Amino acid sequence: MSLTCPFCEADALTTVTYTHALKAGRRTIHVPDCQQMTCGNCGESVVPLPMYDQNHQRIEAALAQTPAAVSRGLLKRLRETYDLSQRDASRLFGAGDGAFAKWESGQSDMSDPAALLVQCALHVPGVMEHLAKLAGIPLTPPGSQGAAPRRAGERQARHAAPVESAPV
Numbered sequence: 001m002s003l004t005c006p007f008c009e010a011d012a013l014t015t016v017t018y019t020h021a022l023k024a025g026r027r028t029i030h031v032p033d034c035q036q037m038t039c040g041n042c043g044e045s046v047v048p049l050p051m052y053d054q055n056h057q058r059i060e061a062a063l064a065q066t067p068a069a070v071s072r073g074l075l076k077r078l079r080e081t082y083d084l085s086q087r088d089a090s091r092l093f094g095a096g097d098g099a100f101a102k103w104e105s106g107q108s109d110m111s112d113p114a115a116l117l118v119q120c121a122l123h124v125p126g127v128m129e130h131l132a133k134l135a136g137i138p139l140t141p142p143g144s145q146g147a148a149p150r151r152a153g154e155r156q157a158r159h160a161a162p163v164e165s166a167p168v
């Protein structure tokens with residue numbers, strides 16, 4: 001079944017499976033079996049929301065298998081969980097003041113040690129608190145004022161972790 005292309009309005013959109021190349025730190029991770037719709041008439045591609053969600057899940061799963069890889073979305077999510085500015089987050093992880101801004105925007109790549117430390121902070125309880133104490137940065141615990149309360153098992157990935165544009 002083909003759908004109407006939003007660019008040229010031809011009924012020529014078909015599903016194409018591709019391998020997504022994701023930059024995470026200094027690595028490029030290849031995520032096979034991602035999908036998008038490509039127009040056979042004008043060549044433009046679109047990714048409908050359900051497809052985007054499915055791609056996103058595949059990408060998160062691939063990242064989870066690569067310990068030293070931290071996506072930009074994950075960095076932002078970590079900061080938002082603790083209500084930290086980019087500057088405070090940078091200091092907390094012992095990096096230069098502008099580090100998070102550069103990492104999140106893709107301006108510069110995190111080193112593997114920095115990525116591994118962020119992974120620990122994401123997955124091991126108490127790491128963020130400890131780092132904050134060492135750096136002398138006040139930390140807002142997740143679930144208290146500022147951040148919305150979270151329940152166990154609640155997914156909050158939806159608004160975070162933008163998928164970088166697909167290779168053309």
Ligand SMILES: [Zn+2]
Nearest residue numbers: 005008039042
């Ligand atoms: Zn088209």
